[in-house]
Each structure stands twice: as C-alpha cells, then as structure tokens.
Amino acid sequence: MSLFCHKQASARTRGFATALMMILLIGGQFLLGQPAAAETQQHRWAGDVPIMQGWQIEPELGFAFDSPNGRIVMIFASTSADEDDIMAFYGQTLAQLGWMGGAGNWVRGAEKLVIGKVQTARGALWRLMLQPR
Numbered sequence: 001m002s003l004f005c006h007k008q009a010s011a012r013t014r015g016f017a018t019a020l021m022m023i024l025l026i027g028g029q030f031l032l033g034q035p036a037a038a039e040t041q042q043h044r045w046a047g048d049v050p051i052m053q054g055w056q057i058e059p060e061l062g063f064a065f066d067s068p069n070g071r072i073v074m075i076f077a078s079t080s081a082d083e084d085d086i087m088a089f090y091g092q093t094l095a096q097l098g099w100m101g102g103a104g105n106w107v108r109g110a111e112k113l114v115i116g117k118v119q120t121a122r123g124a125l126w127r128l129m130l131q132p133r
Contacts, residue, residue, distance in 0.1 A: 046075050049113065049128050050097070052089050055079045058125060070110055070132035076118075076125045083117070086126065090115055107133060 044051040051057065061076040079086070091102050099106040099113065106113045110133055118127045 046073075049073060049075060049130055050090075050093050051075070051077065052079065052081065052086060054081055055126070058122070061120070061125070067132065071130065072132070073128075073130040075128040076120070077128070078122075078125050086115070 044053070044055075046057065046062075055077040056079065058076040058078065062074050064071065064073040066072075087103065090106075094101075094106050094108075094113070097108070099108040101107055104115045106115075112131060112133045114127075114129045114131075116127060117124055
C-alpha cells in the first residue's frame with residue numbers, strides 16, 4: 001500500500017470511528033437528525049446497525065474501526081425486552097436491509113453481524129458485533 005493510500009485509509013478510519021463514537025456518546029439521543037421521541041416512526045442507528053427501540057447504548061464499552069479485512073463495530077446495550085422480541089425485531093429489520101440469517105447470526109456481503117447476550121462487570125448486556133466474514 002502506498003503512503004498516500006495509507007494516509008487516505010487512516011483518515012477514513014478516523015472519520016468513521018469519530019462519527020460512530022459521536023453517535024454512541026450521545027447515547028442514541030438523535031435519530032437521523034431527529035430527537036429520539038421519533039423512535040416510533042423510525043429506527044435509531046449506530047454504525048449502520050439498527051438499534052431496537054428501548055435499548056440504552058453503553059457508549060464507553062463500544063468501539064469501531066476499519067481493519068485491513070473490513071470494518072469492525074461493537075455496540076453494547078441494555079434493555080428489559082425479552083430475547084424472543086429482540087430476535088424477532090432483528091430478524092425482520094435485518095431481512096429488510098438485505099441481511100440473511102437469524103437466531104443472532106446474520107451475513108450480508110463480506111460482513112457478518114452477531115447479536116447476543118453477554119455477561120459484563122455491569123451485568124448482562126446485549127452485544128452487537130459487526131465484522132468481516
């Protein structure tokens with residue numbers, strides 16, 4: 001990779017990571033430029049991943065960056081929703097966005113998205129992990 005391409009990739013990576021962190025830092029308080037009150041009309045997004053209504057993003061735990069093989073985005077959130085409702089939401093929503101799969105594992109193109117409950121020092125949280133296949 002030439003130095004010029006490396007500098008472009010670094011700037012693009014910083015730009016993407018900065019944009020995602022800004023979304024995460026505001027805790028999903030804005031939806032496509034609208035206050036979160038509009039959640040009933042549209043979905044919230046973080047790093048091209050839809051965020052289910054009622055989820056509270058844990059911004060200090062998430063991260064995003066571009067790797068040589070593709071982007072990696074990790075989002076942690078808490079919710080009182082039950083697992084069946086969560087998987088139904090993501091199954092329906094992701095299918096509309098061209099993702100294939102279910103039961104916490106979806107693929108689209110060169111990326112995969114894994115959604116599951118994990119135990120952390122804060123207790124149980126939902127982890128959404130977007131990564132290269």
